[in-house]
Amino acid sequence: MQFARTLPKELVHRAAVAEVFLTDAQRHGEGEVMLAAQLPRLHAFYDDTLGPRTHHDPLLLLEACRQGIFVVAHRYLDVPLGHKFLLRSVEFEVPDPAALEYGDAPTEAVIGTRIEHRFRSRSGPTGLRLRFTASIGAREALLACIDYSWMPPQDWTRMRAGQRDALGLSQSPVALPGPRIDPALVGRRDPANVVISPPHASGDGIRTARLVAETAHPILYDHWVDHVPGMLELEGFRQLAVTASHAEGTVPAPRALPVGLAVRFRCFAEMDLPLECSTARVLPGADIECTLHQAGSLVAEGRISLADRKRADLAGVGGGPGTHRCP
Template identity: 40%
Template sequence: MLNFSHTIECDLVHRRANSEVFVTSTDQVAEDNYRFGAQLPRWHPFFSDTDLGRQEYDPLLIIETARQGSLAVVHRYLGVPTGSQFVIRTLEFREVEQDLLAVRSVPADVVGRCRIMRRYARGDQLTGVVVENILCRDGRPAARVEISASWVDTDHWKVLRQRQRAERAQHGISKPAQAHRIAPAQVGRADPRNVVLSPARHTDEAVVVVDTGNPTLFDHHVDHVPGMLELEAARQHALLAFAKQDSMPEGRITAIDAQFRDIAELDLPLLSSICAEGRRTLASLTQAGRAVAEIELTWQFEAPGSANEFTTDLIDATIGHRR
C-alpha cells in the first residue's frame, strides 16, 4: 500500500540529500506493473524558480519524480544493484491535464503508475528497460513520462569512462573558466545560480554553464553532465531565443522529446544551438564535434485552460502507449 508520510531511501533514487527525494513509497500491482507514491513540494529552490513556478509544477520536476519512481521500481523489483551506473537514452514528457499540475495550499500527493514496456538483456542479465509513467493526482492522469534507460556495473562503467576520457583528451580537457551567465530574466529565472547558459559568438548558440555547485543539478558527485542540466539548457535557450525576438510570451511547456546520444564531459565546452519553428523549439547540444543530445520542446502560448490539443491523444496513451 502506498503512503506519503516519509520519503524512501536516497540510494534507491540516486540522490544524496533527503530534500531532493520526492518518492515516498512503491508497490507491485501485477507483472511489469507497479505504483509509486510521491509528494511534490509547494516550493523548491530550483524547480520553482521559473516564471510559472509558484503557480504550477515544473515539467522538469515531473520528469525528475518519474525518474526517481522508475529507479526505485528497477532497484526494488527487478533486482538491479543500487551501485549500478544508469544512462538515459530517450525521454518523453506529455502534459495531460494542466489543472492537476497547479500548486495548491498543500503539497501534491501523486501516484505514479509505472509500467515496464520493454526489457533489454545481454544473455540472462537485464541491462535496460523502457518505462512508462502516468502521474496521477486526485485519481486522474496529470502527465505522462516515458524513459528508456540502460545500466552497467561500476567496474564496466570505469572501463568505459577511462576509454572515453583517453579519446577526448586530444581536445584539451581542463577545468573550464568561470562562465559569464546570461541575465536571469532573459531565461525565465530569478536566481542567477539557476542560470545554465553563457553567451556564445554566434547568435543562435550558447555555452552550457556546468556549475557542479548547484545542489539540485549536482546533488551528488557524477563524472559527466547530467541529463537534467541538458534539459534545462534546452528550455533556457528557447526562452533566450524568444527574448531576442522582442517577445517574451508567457509560454509553458506541454511536451518534451529528448534523445541523449553521448556522455558529455564536465571539463569540455558544451554548446547548444537552437532552432524555433512555430510552437516547437529544438536544441542541439554538441561537444568537441560530437552530438550529445537533441531536445525538442513544445510550447503553449495561448490562454491557459484545463486541456490542450494533446489531451485526447494523451488520455489514450494512459491506457496503453506503444512506439
C-alpha cells in the same frame, strides 16, 4: 499509497533527503509498479520563476519519474545498489496543465509505471523502457517515457576512462567556468539556477549558447558524477528554448511552461570541454528543435513545446494524444 515519509535516499540515487520526492512503491503484477510522490510547495530550483507561481514545473514531476527508474531496477529487478545508470531517452507531455496548478498543501501524485521493453545482453538484463502516467487527484498531469540502462561499476570505470582518453582528457574532470545569461531572460530569479551563456543568434534564426555545468549546484549536482547529468542537459534545452521563444515574441520568458519534450542522448557530455546548445528557428505553434554538440559530435537532440501559463485556454495545449509519448 502512503505520503508520510520518503523512500530511502540511496534507493533513488539522491544525497539530500530534501530532494527525494517518492514516498512509496508497490508492485501490481508483472511489469507494473505504482509510485507515490509528494511535490514541495516551493522548490529552490524548479519553482524559481519570475512569472506567476501558478503551476508546478512539469520537470519537477519528471524528476519524480526519473527517481522511479532506480526504484524499479533496484527493488523489483534486483539490480545492485552500486551499479551505474545512464539515460538513453526521455519524453513527456502534459495532457492537462491545469492538473499542475498549486493547491493549499503539498501536491500528492500517484504515478503508474509500466515496463514497456527490457534490454538484454548475453549476461542478462541491461536496461528498461518505462512508461509513466502521473495523476494528481483524478487528472492526468504528466505522461512520460524513459529509456535507461545500467552496468557494474568496474565496467563503467573502464568505459569512462576509455572515452576520456580518446578526447585527451584527464581522469579527474573539472567543470569549465563561463558567463551566464541574465536570469530574467530565462524566466529565473536566482542567477545560480541559470545554466546557459548569453546566446548568439544567426541570420537564419539559429541560437547557440554554451551549457554551464556548476558542480556546486545542490540540486543539479546533488551528488558527484563524472559527466554532465541528463537533467542538466534538459534544463539547458529548456532555457535556450525559453530565450528563443521570448526573443521571437512567442511566449514571454517568465510565463513559459514546458508542456512537451522528447530528447535522445547520443553520448556522454563532458564537463571539461565546451558544450554547445542550439535551437532552430522558432515558429509559432511548432515544437522548438534543440541539439547539443561537443568536440564535433552530437551529444543529444530533441524538441520542446512551450505554453503561456497565463493563457485562458492553457488546458488545451498539452499537445494531444501521441504527440510526445514514446512509441
